[in-house]
Structures are given as C-alpha cells and as structure tokens.
Amino acid sequence: MTRFTHLHVASAFSAHYGTARPEELVELAAASGAEVAAITDRDGLYGAIRHVRACLAAGIAPVVGVDLALLPEPSSAESGSAESGRPGSPAHDLSFSGGRVTVLAHGHNDGQGWAALCRLISAAHSPRRSTGARGGLARPSDEVGITKKRPSSFLLDENGRPLGTVLLGPDSDVGQAVAAGHLALARERLNDWKKILPGAIAIEAVCHLTEPGEKGSLRHAARMLELAEATNVPAVLTNAARYLQPDDALTGDVLDSADRLRPLGTFAPQPNGQAWLKSPEQMLELAQMIADHSSLPRSAAERMLGQTERLADTCRLDKDADLAWRKPKVPENNIIGIAGDPAEVLWQRCTQALGERYGTAKTTELDSLAKRLRDELLTINRFGFASYFLTVADVTDMIRDMGIRNQARGSGAGSLVNYLLRISNVDPARHDLLFERFLGASRSTLPDIDVDVESSRRHEIYRAIFDRYGSNRVSLLSMQNTYRARGAARDAGLALGLDDAQIDLVAKNIWRFNARDFRQVLAEKPELRPIAELVESDAQIDLLVDLTERLDRLPRHISMHPCGVILGNSNLMSYTPVQPSGMGLPMSQFDKDDIDDIGFLKLDVLGVRMQSSMAYALSEITRVHGKRAALDGGIPVDAPYVNPAGEIELDAIPLDDEETFEAIRTTHTLGMFQIESPGQRELIGKMQPTEFEDLIADISLFRPGPMKGNMVAPFLDVKHGFTSPNYLHKRFRPFLESTYGVIIYHEQVIRIFADCMNVSLADGDELRRRIEKQDADVEGQFRRKTAANVDPGTGGRRFTDPDIERIWLVLKGFGSFGFCKAHGAAFALPTYQSAWLKTHYPAPFLAGLLTHDPGMYPRRLLLTEARRMGVPILPLDVNASTDAYVVEKIATELGIRLSLADVHGMSEAELSRILANQPYEGIGDFYQRAAPSRSLLTRLGAVGALDSLAVKKDAPTPTRGDVMARVRELIAIKKRPKTTEANPDQPMLFTDDGEFIPTGNPEQSMAERVRAELDILQMEVSEHVLESYRPMLDELGVTPAEELLGLWNGSTVLVAGIRIATQTPPMKSGKRVVFISLDDGTGCSDSTFFEEAQNRAGPLLFGTRLMIIQGKTRRTGERGVSLEAINAWDLKALWANWQATKVS
Amino acid sequence: MNDFETISVELSAGGSPLRFRWHGVIYGVISTPELWFSRRNWWLFNGRAPRGAEGGELLEMKMWRVSAVPLAAESAVDRPLGPADHAEDTFDLHQDPTTGEWQLGQNPRIAIDERKLA
16 A cells, blocks of 8 residues: 555644544544554644544554644844845735644654644743733634744754754745745745754645645645755645545535634635545645646655655654653652652651541551551552652642632542542541542552532632642643534524524524434424424525534534643643633643543642532631630530631531431421432432431432432332341441442442452452443353352352352442442532531521522522521611621521622622722712612612611601612712722711601512512512412412421322422433422422323423422322422413402 | 536546537647636535535536637638637636536636746
8 A cells, every 4th residue: 555644634623624533534544554644733732642542542653743823923023034025026015924834743852842842832822922911811812823933942952953844835934925926935935944944844735726826726736846846845745634534525614614703605715625634545646746737857746755754754753752651740749848759758648647537546447547558558659659649638738728628529539548638538437438449450540539629719729739839830621612512503504694593593492412413303302393394494404404413523612621730740831732721821732531641640629619608608607606606506515626716627527416417307408518409309308318328328329320220219118127138148238238238339349349259359340340331251250250259267158159140130230320439428528518507507508508609599599498497688788788698697696698799780890899988878978989870779779778878867767669769869960970989998078967868759569679679689588479479379278388298198289489490300211201399488399290291281391480380299208298290380370360350 | 606608528538628619619628637626605505415425526616727729610600710719718627517517617817827827
C-alpha cells in the first residue's frame, strides 16, 4: 500500500469546523495503511489526547499540531517589513489582514516539541503584550492567534534548532500573496519566515480543486510548489482535511453557518466539498496533477510526497519521552510543605492522626486499625501516590483554614488514610468501608478524590489554590459542550433560515432523546405527532430533521468544568495549553477524559449549596444564641462539639441523636439533604430509619436499579421484624447484618468474593468489576475456587455445592445493582447533619435554606414549612432586611426576616445602594438616598417593605393603601433630587420626620397581598395561597395533607394545593406513571396517576399549578401515605364556577 | 452560476471533453481541460440530506475548465464564421450527474482570473 500522511487534519474538536471525531479519523488513516496520523485542531489541542490514545491503540505513531490564526503585526511594528508598503509596490494594496497557519510539534526530543506547542498555544490565547489588556475576561475567540514573530521564541531551542514546523499553506500570508498573483510579495514574505524560523518552516500545498485561479485550486497549489522549489523551502502536500468522508461536506456547511450565526446563502460558503481525508492513492494523484500544472518536472511531485513523509517522521511523538503518558505529574514536595521522602511523611502523619482520631478506641481496635493503615500505605506507596495524598490533604487543610466547610465524596471515603488526613470525615472502620474499592491493585492512574465545598465560596477556593501552588502548577479543567437535540435543531434551523417561531416549535418539543435518532423517534412518540405532520407537509422542516441528526454530539464550545482543578508540578504549562476561563483563571484545553492519560492530578472541588446553607445556619446560631447555643438547641450544655462562643463543630456531632431520627421519621424532610423528594419521602416513611447505617442504606437504595429490583422490600421486612434475615451463609453475617441480609453495597460483594474464593479484597474488587461487565469467566473461577476453599483445621470444605449455587445466583443477580457504600456514607453525612440542624435549630437552618436555595423545591414551600414549624416569617422591610434571610429575635421567639435579594427586578446596584444607606427615616428619604427605580419603589411598597417607614410618632398606623398613595405621590414628581452614590460615612442629607403620609386609603385585602407577594417575591408571605379558596374547599370537604395519615387505607378523598413537583420516572413495565405533589400549607400530598387517571386529567397533568385531586389513600408504611389519583381539576376554574353559583 | 445551457459534448477516451456544440457552433478544446469542483445551494432543492447519503454529490458540481475555439458552423441556417469567431475562449462544462446532460456555464470572472495567475 502507498504511504501518505495527512499532516493537516481538523477533528470535530475544532468546534463549528470539523465534523469527525479523532478516533474515526485515526481509524480511517490506519485502515488505509498509515504509519503516522496527525491531528491539527483549530486554536488548540482539544482533541489531541484522544488522538494519541487512538493512535496508540491502532499501533501507529501520533503527530500533533495546531491550526492557528495568523494575526497581522500591530501597525507600529510593521515598518521595515515587506508589509510596510512602498508606494507603488504590490504590497501597498495587499497588506496582510490575517490568515491561518499550522504548527506541528517535532517529536523524540524529550517533550521539547510538545512543550513548545503547548506554550505557543497558551500564548495565542493570552492577551498580547502590545495591547496590554489584562482584565481576566476571556477575549473573543477571533482574537486568538499569533503574529508572525511570535512562534520563534517557542519553536527554536537555545541552539536555534527547530522544535516544530510551521506549515505555510493557502491561508498563510505567503499563500494569500500567491493566490493574488503577487509572486514577488510572496517571496518577500517567505524570506521573512526563513529569517524568523530558519529550518522550521515548510510550504503547504493544498489542492481542493476549487475554481481555477482561486485559493485551493490546482493552479494555486502548483504556484506554491514552484515557490518552494525556487526558494529551497521544503514543500509538503496536505488536504487541509476537515471531514472524514465526502458526505460530511454538508455538515460542514451547517457548521459554518453556526460559526457565523448566519443562515446559509448569506455568507461566502466553503468553495466545495473536497476537504475529506482522501486516500493515499487520491493524494498521490493530486500531487501528480499539481506537478503537471506547474512548470516543474514530474519528479517535483515525488519530492513533495517524500518531504511530507519526512516531516511526518520528524513529528512522530514518543508517548513516554515526549508526553510522559499516564505518568503522574504532581506538585513538588517543597510546594506541599514536606521535606524528605513523601512515603515517610505520609506514614508519620497517619500514625500520629491515628491517636487523635481514635483516641478512645480499645487496644484491639487500635491494633486492627494500625494493620489496616499499614496495608493501605503499602498499596499507596507501591503506586508511588504518597505525594498525591499529601497534596490533597494540603488542599483540604487549606480549605478548612479558610473556614470553609468541606466533605470528601465518593469512594475516597473508604480510605482510612483519607480519614486520618481529614480529607474525609466518615469513619471507614465504623461503617465497614473498604480501601480496596477506592484503590484496587490494578489501578495505575491517580485515583479520584472529590471534595464538596460551600458553593458560594468555590471560586474563592480556586483562587486560593492558584495563589498557594502558583499559576505555573495549577489550571482549571475544561469541558466540551456537545450538541444535544435542542441546540442541534436550533442551529440547523438557523442554517436553513427558518423563522424563530418555527424553530421554537421544533426545538421546544424535542428533548429526552438523541438528536441522532430524531427521525426514528418522530415516528414513535405520540407527543411529537404535530412535528411529524409538519415534517410531512414542509420540506424545510423535513430537511431540518436531517441536519439536526448530523449535528448531534459534535462539540460546540469549551467551558470551565464545574468543579475540576488540575494540580501539577512547575512544568504543567509544558504539558497542557491553557486559555482564559469564564472566571478569568486559566483552564486547560484538556477535559476530564484526557486527565488520566496525560497524568494530571485532578481534584474535584464541587460547590454544594447545602454546605453553604449549613455554614450559614451555623454562623446564625453563633450570632443569635452565642453562649446559650447548646441550651437553646436542646442539646447537653456540656456537649464537646459546642464551644463557649456558641460555635458548633458540625463534623463532630454524634451520629445517633434520637431526636434527629424521630424528625426524619415524620417524613417532614423538606430541606434535609437528599431525602426531601416525594420518592424519598415515601421511602423514609416506609423505612423509618433508626440509625446512621439506615440512612446510608436509604441513599444507596434510592436508585432506579434497586427500586426496580425491589431490594427495598426484603430489607424492610427484616428491619420491621416481619421475617428473619437470610444471610446466604453464616459466614456472611458480620458484613450483611447492617443491611438485614440484603446485599446493597459493592463492599459486601467484594467481601463475599474474598471470603468464598479465599482471595484478597483487592482481588474481590477486581472480580466485582468483572461481573458488572458481564465477564463470563468469573462464574467458573468462582465455582472452582470456592469449592477448593477448605478449613485448614478440619480439612473440610467451607462451602457446599448447594451453598455455591445459592451464593452465585445472588451475586449474579445483585452484583450489578450494588452501590459503593463509601459513596453512600459520604452522602449520608450531610443528610444527617442537615436533619440535625433542622431538628435543633429550625430558624437558623431554614434561614440558611432560604438564603442558599439548595433544594429541589421553590422557596415558597420553605415558607410553608417554616409556618408549619412555628417559625414566624417577618415581612420585607427596607430598614431591617439585608441581602440574606436573617434570624431575628422577637420576644422569646426566633423569626426569619425576608431578604431583599429575591425582590423581582432589583438590580445589583439598587440592592447595594439600599444596604449601604440604611437606615431610612421615611419613604421620601428612602426614595432619595437609595434611589430605587420608580417601579421598584412601587413593588417594595406593594409587599409592605416600606410600611415601617410610614409609621410616624403620634399618628395612627397607616394602611398599605396609605403607603401606596405616598409612593404614587413620589413617583409622580418628574425629577427627583439628584442622589449621591452610597456612602455610609456621609451624614444624612435631611431627616424626614415631617414626611406626610396620606390617610384614609383602604387596607389591602389578604387576597391582594398574597397576589402581590407571589408576583414580586415569587412566594406568598402573609398566608398560604390556598387560603383564598378556603370557603369552597371547606364546602367540598377537602382533606388537609397532614390528616391523610390518619385515614383508613382505601378512603376516597379530595386534596387541594399548589403543585411543587411532577415526576415521570422510568417504570419497569414501560408504561408512563405521573407523580404529582401538592402543597396545601399543612404538608405535601403525593398522588400517582396511572393511565386511566392520566386520560381523565388530560391537559391538567403538566400545566396547571393549583389543583384539586380526587384519589384513594394507599398506606405505604408506618408514616407513609400516598394517593392513587382518580381525577383532577383546575382549582381556579372550579373557583370561578363556584363563585358564579354563589352569585346566582 | 445556475444559468446553464444544455449542450452536446464529445469525450476523449479518458473521459474529458474534446469537442462540444453550442448555439450551432462546434468548438474544439485546445489545451488540457482543468478539472474543478463548484458548489450548489443544496438546501434550496427541497430534498433530504440524511447522514451517510452522498452529501458530497449534493453539494458539488464537477466542472471542466477548457480553452476552445470554434471549428465550424453546423448547418446552413447558421451564419458563416467570421474571423472574430476564431478567437480562443474559456468555458466551463458540466455534466449533470442525474440526467447525464451536459451543460455550459460562462463565468464572467474567467477572463479576469486568467490574467491573475498567468
């Protein structure tokens, strides 16, 4: 087979340009006999790691480069170059306004070429010195690029030897001059390049067979080849490929449209569709055609092809020498503050911490802990990961020192080392969590340790990490956003020039399926029938479906990963290019799938709103209760986790607080982390957890697999004493007891394998992974080794054949449903902590929830919960409210003052002016100094935020109508006095004691108040919205949600309320079931709509907010009740009818 | 570019145009025909464009750029050729992939382009 290497290939990771994934391109290259394959994405190395991985898998050598914009030199620097334009010269009317070049890294130079490429790309993305723009904001991508002089400092080593090659193709300054017929200018520009980058340039001939004379035409390529020959610069042939096969050209057109944000036909499109990855034979033919069209002998074609392959060979990357493939690159010891051998330091720190964390443990326990620690450290050191653990500990120490709550999540909680280093706060010994599940024997890349932190302070942590380790060692992780059905339909619609209404009609109705299957789904789903009809009648919509399918899953743009931070050594920037992220800090061009291969330490620092809520609650407890914190919270005054200042160490609270479990069992779990959803409420009602282990099981069971597999029922039956546990084998009792004999956790599967087959836990984990992948070999191995497992004392078999049969059946069935217990335990901790706070400190806890909004429900439901718990809600008041929900003491009670932050339509500036100028003397004073807009003033008045300002000494309390009259007076004044900017130190300009509030205006009705509150605050404050309909509800005999539990099973009732959740979970039967939860102020009712009820309810099912539902009660457990819906009505429509009958 | 006129074309053994008849005049190709690909606004054709179809053919048109001179008028109805008619001219010939019909398109920019890369 003929060899030809494509040196200029854009993958789909050239967003809005390439159409094929790197893997597909490599596969085709390898299939056509390539020894080398290159990737040169636009503006970065976004697809490079995938490309290298695919090349290694295919057994061919990877080449990596980049296609970069070539920017014109800033005008001042232009003098002296050919561009300056001597009057009359061709250059005068042909100054270079920008183009593109390709840069390839040379290989087999110990990574110097790769480093040069990375750093050049980073430079192309960073503000240029001459412009001096350093604002931290990402610049528009059209400014990404290099000037002609830029590459020299990167691409030549200290001895002037090239580390890369710049391909001067049709879009380069040279190629443009050739295309324009200015051969002398082309020569001048080429000479500049030769001077700037001696030995590091090549002419790139591209022949796309465009219209004769145009860029990319046969003639253009021929002139380029002639120029190279005449100037002694090597010429290479590429196809500047951007797609895999000719068919992709259409996709290319659509991507061009998306890139320009303009419909097809309104911009100059690609000249034709020749830029696919042509076969070696086709490329050889092209080479010959080019030579034939030139003035050169035919041998010029051979020479060009030879030079192409030589350059390809020069650029072959060595995975070890050049990329340090899969080799960990972690911060240097001195950076994480350790001296000497990291393994030694880790051992010392852990041993010391063992005494602190387990100070009260018995000697036997300590012995087994010490043995476990030794085993973990042995594994860690065998992989050489000690400095990794110390680095993560260094980061979590830093986060803790910043006073920010953090909690490790995931399998990392299974490690004693993590617990001792305080990376995790879940005791792995107490909950029987296994290290082997976290770091097995076969792992060779760095394990993942994820840390949850307060969401509101996440960026603060990122900045601190950059400060601590230096920006040469740290980068944020990026992620690739790819086309999904909706976005694909929108961009395809844009390309076709459809009007927005048509695009909306399609885009709004397509989700929950792959765009790739659009046409197939159209035929299947009844709810898409209107679109299917449109497709039949409208050819443009028909075409839209095809184009949408074409765009599916192509990368659209890169953005900051929500939580990933990369930590490396001082050489990090030689391994990854970086570019500015949305928050200004640099982010790597690699995404999470690249990290293992390039050997970076990735720390997931994930912002969790619940952690912010809890941190806020804790600070409110300290502020409001102070030294009385323990007493007021109903906990022992000598509790060791509360200090004299009233600060609570939440990570040290006891995990067996009966009051907390009782509160959980009531199923009033609103605001408790992860157990507040309708489904979880039902499960909690059935399970009635009594201990922390139950919470771990609850969280682990509440997933589609175990719920469908009905693992819940046997668990509950044993827990509630209806049946006795079945431990499969008496040997399993110690580790199956906590889940009543039901296998829920990976850790239990691992232990069963290890115990049966007499293998290590690490091997057990390996076997577990294999049965999850349906590896058929496991069964034979299991049966053989388990049968061979004999008791050395008696010489008898430990497991009989029937035992083996029974155990295998269960392993096979349940093995793939299992959940990592360490995950569950790490999740259960904030669940318990939030429940504890809600139980002992309801007002501060609810204030935290209202401020940070961590849950799935709207804020208005939190107010309902506050009312239910007897926590007064204090109205908005421009003098008392802040930008958070603040706990206020009123007499002996604690109330929550509403926050100004949630007033609809208030700008940041208005909010900060209001806060900075507090307090206010009157409404006029407020209007002048806080300077709200007229409409904001009106809105604040309507929800009572100005009421307190209207109260004057010795005058009757004005009505809300009086307040609004004053507001109207103020906003009627054409021009208000000029305001000064907020300055709290400045004395008030005038006092407003004399403000006259109009009198005699009627009081706002309760219904008006509630409506205003819902409009302006999106939550009703004065009373529950349902109260407006009370007379009708009473007449109908509607049952309050809180009374449902007391009814007989199977009673037919009516419930009313405002919709708070609608769910359509996947069902085993495949039939759709709709769950609707209503809140009526006394609690939540959960109704299940099966097919018949769905038909009756019809359009009410998804749209209506206020509803009445008729249903039959169904007891699901001691504290669990739900309704099987019979019918549903629109409450407002009923109300209108009811009122009409009352009038007549 | 979409205003093509149907013509008849005589091909070489290698498949490139040798002679063609246009407006009753037979033209002879005098230099190596240059193959190139033009493009079309495929989205205006009211057709489908499913993935994996021959999207390239939908988008592209195979063109032959030829230099040709008039050889003879075909019939007595046509006027005799004058000296000016013997001037060399440039033509783009295109065969419709579906109908197999040959078409001729005169690109107004041809003359300018010719000068550019001369």
